[in-house]
Amino acid sequence: MEPVVNIEGLHHAFGKGSLAKPVLIDINLAIQPGEIVILTGPSGSGKTTLLSLMGGLRSAQQGSLRILGQELTGAGKKQLVELRSRIGYIFQAHNLLDCLTAQENVRMALRLQPGLSYDDRTTAATAMLDAVGLGHRVNYRPDNLSGGQKQRVAIARALVTQPKLILADEPTAALDSQSGREVVQLMQRLAQEQNCTILLVTHDNRILDIAHRIIHMEDGRLVRTESPTAAVV
Amino acid sequence: MVFGKLPLPRREKPLAWSQLSHQRMRLLVALSGISFANILIFMQLGFRSAMFSGTTNVPASLDGDVFLINKTSQFLGNETFDKSQLYRAAAVPGVATARPFYYSPASWVNPDNRKTTNITVIAINPAQPVMAVPAINDQLALVEQTDRMLFDVKSLPSLGAITQAFTAGQDTPIEVQGRKMRVNGTFALGSNIFKRGHIVISDVNYLRLFGATQANQLHAGVLKLEPGANIQTVMAELERTLPEEISALSHTELIELEQNYWAKEPAGIIFDFGTIMGFVVGVVIVYQVLYSDVNDHLSEYATLKAIGYSDGQLLLVVFQEATILAVLGFMPGILCSLGLYSVLSNLTGVAVLMRLGVGLQVFSMTLVMGVLSAAIAVRKLRSADPADVF
Numbered sequence: 001m002e003p004v005v006n007i008e009g010l011h012h013a014f015g016k017g018s019l020a021k022p023v024l025i026d027i028n029l030a031i032q033p034g035e036i037v038i039l040t041g042p043s044g045s046g047k048t049t050l051l052s053l054m055g056g057l058r059s060a061q062q063g064s065l066r067i068l069g070q071e072l073t074g075a076g077k078k079q080l081v082e083l084r085s086r087i088g089y090i091f092q093a094h095n096l097l098d099c100l101t102a103q104e105n106v107r108m109a110l111r112l113q114p115g116l117s118y119d120d121r122t123t124a125a126t127a128m129l130d131a132v133g134l135g136h137r138v139n140y141r142p143d144n145l146s147g148g149q150k151q152r153v154a155i156a157r158a159l160v161t162q163p164k165l166i167l168a169d170e171p172t173a174a175l176d177s178q179s180g181r182e183v184v185q186l187m188q189r190l191a192q193e194q195n196c197t198i199l200l201v202t203h204d205n206r207i208l209d210i211a212h213r214i215i216h217m218e219d220g221r222l223v224r225t226e227s228p229t230a231a232v233v
Numbered sequence: 234m235v236f237g238k239l240p241l242p243r244r245e246k247p248l249a250w251s252q253l254s255h256q257r258m259r260l261l262v263a264l265s266g267i268s269f270a271n272i273l274i275f276m277q278l279g280f281r282s283a284m285f286s287g288t289t290n291v292p293a294s295l296d297g298d299v300f301l302i303n304k305t306s307q308f309l310g311n312e313t314f315d316k317s318q319l320y321r322a323a324a325v326p327g328v329a330t331a332r333p334f335y336y337s338p339a340s341w342v343n344p345d346n347r348k349t350t351n352i353t354v355i356a357i358n359p360a361q362p363v364m365a366v367p368a369i370n371d372q373l374a375l376v377e378q379t380d381r382m383l384f385d386v387k388s389l390p391s392l393g394a395i396t397q398a399f400t401a402g403q404d405t406p407i408e409v410q411g412r413k414m415r416v417n418g419t420f421a422l423g424s425n426i427f428k429r430g431h432i433v434i435s436d437v438n439y440l441r442l443f444g445a446t447q448a449n450q451l452h453a454g455v456l457k458l459e460p461g462a463n464i465q466t467v468m469a470e471l472e473r474t475l476p477e478e479i480s481a482l483s484h485t486e487l488i489e490l491e492q493n494y495w496a497k498e499p500a501g502i503i504f505d506f507g508t509i510m511g512f513v514v515g516v517v518i519v520y521q522v523l524y525s526d527v528n529d530h531l532s533e534y535a536t537l538k539a540i541g542y543s544d545g546q547l548l549l550v551v552f553q554e555a556t557i558l559a560v561l562g563f564m565p566g567i568l569c570s571l572g573l574y575s576v577l578s579n580l581t582g583v584a585v586l587m588r589l590g591v592g593l594q595v596f597s598m599t600l601v602m603g604v605l606s607a608a609i610a611v612r613k614l615r616s617a618d619p620a621d622v623f
Binding site: 055098141 | 252
């Protein structure tokens with residue numbers, strides 16, 4: 001089986017010419033289907049950059065970056081747009097649309113799926129919000145939801161299209177320990193049900209135990225891989 | 234596209250509308266900005282149209298096919314020609330009737346405050362009506378009496394409270410060109426910025442006011458053609474028969490003569506300038522409103538881009554937003570302008586009309602400007618990687 005994520009010799013730099021500052025240096029990484037991987041490391045180590053490259057939110061410059069079978073180095077705009085719709089991306093600051101209700105926010109992801117009727121979208125969005133425990137909040141706007149609830153709506157939006165890969169950028173950063181824990185367990189449970197792969201960038205030591213693998217990053221390099229038990233100790 | 238290709242698109246609420254209606258206060262500010270821009274443009278256009286439509290009021294309401302005027306006349310009433318030429322014109326084959334028309338300023342003493350000002354006199358032969366104004370034609374018998382006149386109710390108030398006095402039944406004499414005249418009836422024609430008002434009198438009373446020499450000089454001859462007569466042939470024949478100092482104009486040419494003259498006057502140029510300024514300022518306001526609105530939602534667009542929306546789909550959302558703002562802002566804009574037009578009309582006695590064509594022009598311009606500024610505002614989104622916008 002082909003890995004969901006397959007990175008070989010990936011380099012990335014910000015700035016141009018002599019001002020170029022390398023942020024990712026010789027990254028090699030393969031993630032198998034169904035795996036939950038945590039990427040951790042000090043701020044400025046390049047975690048978020050790597051994640052945004054994998055999500056097609058930035059153009060890859062050098063090396064090979066294959067996501068869900070699509071090579072992203074040298075990929076055109078169209079391929080990037082198409083890839084983004086197949087990935088569930090969870091942002092650090094939930095990034096919900098303030099003007100839309102929870103259900104409408106989730107629908108936004110469904111609108112991109114061809115062949116779904118309006119009613120199909122309603123059914124799917126409601127079911128997904130139910131699954132994240134917000135069945136009673138479908139018509140609430142983000143302003144009227146707590147931080148944890150907002151992040152759960154964001155998870156619903158990312159998972160409702162049943163993507164094979166979830167990329168999450170510090171999803172617990174703005175949450176207290178209990179809701180952070182709940183959010184991550186929710187992701188874990190839903191991912192198992194849908195058999196999808198999760199790559200989670202985090203600083204949060206409290207959630208490391210949900211991962212199959214923990215990868216440490218420093219100064220733009222992957223420095224070591226651990227199993228969760230070793231990290232928690 | 235976002236809302237077009239998917240099934241049952243009508244039932245999905247447009248994202249642009251959700252965004253706009255979410256912040257009511259903001260929407261209100263944006264709409265008032267666009268309305269204001271529209272009002273600004275409409276007012277300038279209104280001033281301009283008032284100036285030009287008012288000037289052609291009298292020539293446009295003349296009822297004839299061909300008009301004789303002095304060749305050096307730059308506008309109606311400017312120069313005269315000898316009355317005897319009218320009889321020669323009447324003899325030209327194809328001419329059915331040739332009637333006299335006098336159009337001259339006269340001094341006028343405001344009966345309320347005894348201040349001397351001036352008014353414009355329209356003098357016609359009551360047996361030979363030349364105006365397509367029913368109110369005038371129905372009251373021609375009234376002007377036949379000595380020193381009697383019809384008064385234009387749309388004349389400026391500075392001439393005195395003439396209409397009010399007339400409807401109240403008062404029969405105060407008014408000094409016109411040194412003679413005491415009385416109002417025998419009213420009509421509605423409307424003045425323009427260069428004329429305070431009009432009265433209609435008979436040619437005989439005109440003679441009494443201005444003397445025989447002037448009564449022998451016409452400002453225009455109003456010709457009607459026989460049915461089936463070719464206007465070009467008759468006009469050519471008139472030019473050939475009549476002395477060189479007289480030219481024959483069609484109705485359109487007569488109106489154009491008037492328009493061209495006033496457009497070249499300093500006031501005409503100033504109004505044109507004002508219209509251009511109104512457009513420029515209006516366009517800048519529309520641009521500002523839309524640009525800031527789109528800019529505020531940029532991070533939301535970036536989020537949508539990150540979950541798989543294409544640039545084209547987002548552009549469509551922004552265009553929808555621009556269209557909604559343009560449509561919603563235009564409605565109060567045109568309503569306020571209509572109100573202001575009627576206030577202006579009442580204050581000046583000058584007809585300020587909203588023309589459908591002008592309204593549509595301003596609307597489409599608002600729309601085009603809105604869409605253009607929206608496109609400029611999202612350019613940042615199109616060029617950048619979504620990750621750079623968060």
